[in-house]
Amino acid sequence: MRTDQMIFGGLALLVVAGGVAYLVLGDKTMEAPSAAVTSENTVTAGTPNISATTSEERIAAALATLAAAGPAEVTTANRREYYLQCRPCHSVTQPDGTVTEIGSGLGPDLYGIIGKPAAMQEGFAYSDSMLQVAAAGVVWTVENILRYSYNPKKFLREVTGDVRAEGTMVYSLTKGHVPLITYLEAVGPKP
Secondary structure (H helix, E strand, O other): OOHHHHHHHHHHHHHHHHHHHHHHHOOOOOOOOOOOEOOOOOEOOOOOOOOOOOHHHHHHHHHHHHHHOOOOOOOHHHHHHHHHHOOOOOOEEOOOOOEEEOOOOOOOOOOOOOOOEOOOOOOOOOOHHHHHHHHOOOEOOHHHHHHHHHOHHHHHHHHHOOOOOOOOOOOOOOOOHHHHHHHHHHHOOOO
16 A cells, blocks of 8 residues: 555544544533623623633633733734634735735635624625624624634524524634734734
8 A cells, every 4th residue: 555545544534533523422522601692792701710611711711811912913823823723714815915824715814804794705605604693793803703713603503593503614713712813913904
């Protein structure tokens, strides 16, 4: 057997094993107490807890850390988190067409995402559930980005009220949210 066939076979086995584990264990990694959607269309958070274990606690801890941080700037650490977690699907393109980060295009462009209404990138094919989120008037606040990225399916289901709501983002981020948010703030438009 050739080396490339062995590598492909090994990768296929890992993908199958991961799928089986998901089917057996379910989506248990991000379960937390249900959160409410406020009239400002921002899902509410609990009290910050640095030793956070639930997604609610991690979101609150990230928000507290971000609130205490100085001005957003591009650093080696936050750019690395972007590359590891977002770049496989998302690009960052300036309004003049300059591409800051090249992604695959599977997800919408993230330039200026903070403060933008959900599902508003022209020409991008959003899921029906994400279009419902947009129709509800949800804006990508830092808190909503954190909630969505921790558990996209849960976020969509809470906002839409549809227990079968599904999106196209299947990757749940479990770490690196603070540097990721500061990176998105730093490469976005300046106030």
